[in-house]
Amino acid sequence: MELDAITKQYPGVKALDRVSLQVRKGEVHAIVGENGAGKSTLIKVLAGVIQPDHGKIRIEGKEIAIQSPTQARKLGITVIYQDLSLFPNLTVAENIALGESDDGSTSIISWKKMHATAQTALDRLGIKLDLNAKLSELSVGKQQLIAIARALVSDCKLLIMDEPTSSLSRMEVGYLFQAAMELKRDGIAILFIGHKFDEIYRLCDTATVLRDGQYITSGSLSEFTQEALVEFMVGRKLTNLYAKMPVHIGEDLLHVNHLSKAGQFENISFTVKAGEVVGITGLVGAGRSELAESIFGLNPPDQGTVSMKGTRIDLKSVSACIQSGLALVPESRQIQGLAMKLSMAHNTTLSIMRRIARFRWLLQPKEERSITENYIQKLSIRPPFPHIQVAKLSGGNQQKVVLAKWIATNPSVLILDEPTNGVDIGAKAEIYKAVNEMVQNGMGVILISSELPEILSMSDRILVMCEGRLAGELDANQATQAAVMKLAVPGISRGEQGAKDEVTAG
Ligand SMILES: Nc1ncnc2c1ncn2[C@@H]1O[C@H](COP(=O)(O)OP(=O)(O)OP(=O)(O)O)[C@@H](O)[C@H]1O
Ligand SMILES: [Mg+2]
Incomplete structure (x- = not known):
């Protein structure tokens, strides 16, 4: 698959700026970059969720336009998002093989065939699961494996994983990577997005670095040290990540x-x-x-x-x-942490509104903005617009807004x-x-x-x-x-x- 100068402009932000990229059969390719670099946007283009403004996509040399998720699937592109698009009320077998095991010539579902298809896929991945278990009873990690098994039976050519491991146990990550290796052996190409370098080096062959929507470099991971990769990502040398300072421990x-x-x-x-x-x-x-x-x-x-x-x-x-x-910055930010439709400024000051109102001050938008700007600077939230809708921020930047909101309660x-x-x-x-x-x-x-x-x-x-x-x-x-x-x-x-x-x- 080849991406040629893909560009996607949002109001005020060029999420992708002439990004080019090639992925070969059987290659595991990492896309790395800071929060907001454009990784998820790139995936959405390939998944048919959004349309690029410019640029070409070629698969096996043929130029194509991916106009919908359905079309992406037909082209053999499967995406595993962090929030999976499986069916929680159906069983393991149904999730893997429903709609795949028959040719559509009959409206009768062959349960036997479906089970056989699902079992074959699981066997190939070396996973043992009860085919009749309801999906909702399984851990997120197991659900992810089922999404991969589904990719296997649906004749997938390109598997995309956008931060797949964030809520997995170590063992589940192990299984996920084993399954990915199995697909790689079959010649399936994999795009992997993540922020954990140990995982990237363990799983991937090559990496492409994006920064501010722009293509920076690509290469074999055996040639990039982690320091070099980070330097490409952030555009400067990064030292002393933790720098814990001595503090006085009090009462x-x-x-x-x-x-x-x-x-x-x-x-x-x-x-x-x-x-x-x-x-x-x-x-x-x-x-x-x-x-x-x-x-x-x-x-x-x-x-x-x-x-x-x-x-x-x-x-x-x-x-x-x-x-x-007390304050709690929760793990699942979208469910517990943010009002996605409100602005960054509203979200940041939501938790202190009552405190301010107690003094009968009418919360001035100006004040709201200056508090928010303080955190934008402190946590380098990008893009630095207090009035942007939180839903329009990248995943990592949403996390920073949740943090700001609770720090603000002091x-x-x-x-x-x-x-x-x-x-x-x-x-x-x-x-x-x-x-x-x-x-x-x-x-x-x-x-x-x-x-x-x-x-x-x-x-x-x-x-x-x-x-x-x-x-x-x-x-x-x-x-x-x-x-x-x-x-x-x-x-x-x-x-x-x-x-x-x-x-x-x-
Ligand atoms: N619907 C949208 N409307 C406006 N801007 C958007 C929208 N979706 C994304 N953006 C912007 O596009 C840029 C790229 O976002 P994207 O989600 O691709 O980043 P990312 O590389 O996946 O980051 P992260 O590591 O935080 O997930 C960001 O500046 C983001 O704010
Ligand atoms: Mg993202």
């Missing part, structure tokens, strides 16, 4: 006492002090997000209490939690759930800098993250969760990745079978 702010919720987490107790970053890590599914939501009043626990500066918080009410000085304790998921490396550095500034001003931070380098460098103390329980606590100065993993993976310390798979698959 106790938050006490979490024996918090339990059946099926989610059990008997969790810890303290957060002023100026402290408490890291919480563990495998996906260990109960970290559920715990965070409980502390923030979104998920009332069965037992236990939380108090802020000695005063007990009513965990049945989010607004009581906010009043007491909480005593800020809970960050995977704050750098989906943000580029430059923006990560900005977010870490912002966290450093906040703790220097005496805020306490709970940092939930699966990224071990981030947890190890940003935290003062690290709590490791495993299957809903606190498996241990580590001093960040002495902790290593190995020590964290030993606590995080079920069964390692207890010598159970199954744990080994999890580690090796990752």
Whole structure:
């Protein structure tokens, strides 16, 4: 497939500016670039979701226009978005093979044939799944594998994955990559978008770098070091990503006492002090997000209490939690974090409107704008227009707006759930800098993250969760990745079978 000088202009933003790109059969090609560089826009062009203003697309040498998603599918282009377009109420077999196993000559569905087709696809990918299980009962990772199996039976030539791994466990990432390798062996070309370099180097052969909608360079990944790739992405050398500064650790702010919720987490107790970053890590599914939501009043626990500066918080009410000085930047920003139709400025100041109104000030648009501009600068949100609709921002920039919104409440304790998921490396550095500034001003931070380098460098103390329980606590100065993993993976310390798979698959 060949893209030739593809251009897409949005009002005020050239999302793609004469981007050219070639992908060969059996090649796994990474598209990398900062948030807002144009990666998702490029994918939408190929998926037939949007039309480019200029430029040509050729497949196997033939020029084509991709006018709709249906047409893209007919051309053999399959896209796996982060929010999957599968059918949650249908079974595994139906999702993989429905509409593919018969030739349309009859209106009778052959269930037997469908099951056989689905089973063959799963076998080829080396995945064991119950064909009759409902999709909604499966993890996101398994659903992603099913989307790949579907690609396999639908005669796919080009598979596109836009940040597919952000909510997968290590084991699921392992399976996903194995499945991708299987497709590669079949000569299917793959476009992979992601912000995690270890994954890119593990999976991909080549990379194309975009910056501000422009093509910067392409090449074999064996010839690019990670530093070189980052330099192409951001246009400058990037050093000292974490730069944690020494802070004074002050009095106790938050006490979490024996918090339990059946099926989610059990008997969790810890303290957060002023100026402290408490890291919480563990495998996906260990109960970290559920715990965070409980502390923030979104998920009332069965037992236990939380108090802020000695005063007990009513965990049945989010607004009581906010009043007491808590804030939560949630993991799934679109569902929980943003009003997509409102502007960046409205979203940023939404959470402090009440505070301002209490003094009977009419919120001046000018004020709203200047607060927002402050965060645009602090977190380098792009494009830097306070009045742009949030839906029009790229994924990573939406994440920064959620962050801004909660920092603006100036909480005593800020809970960050995977704050750098989906943000580029430059923006990560900005977010870490912002966290450093906040703790220097005496805020306490709970940092939930699966990224071990981030947890190890940003935290003062690290709590490791495993299957809903606190498996241990580590001093960040002495902790290593190995020590964290030993606590995080079920069964390692207890010598159970199954744990080994999890580690090796990752
Ligand atoms: N519907 C839209 N209207 C206006 N501008 C848009 C629209 N969709 C995207 N943009 C803009 O186009 C640019 C490219 O966005 P895109 O989503 O392609 O970035 P990305 O590389 O995928 O970034 P990320 O890593 O954050 O996902 C951004 O500046 C974005 O704000
Ligand atoms: Mg994107």
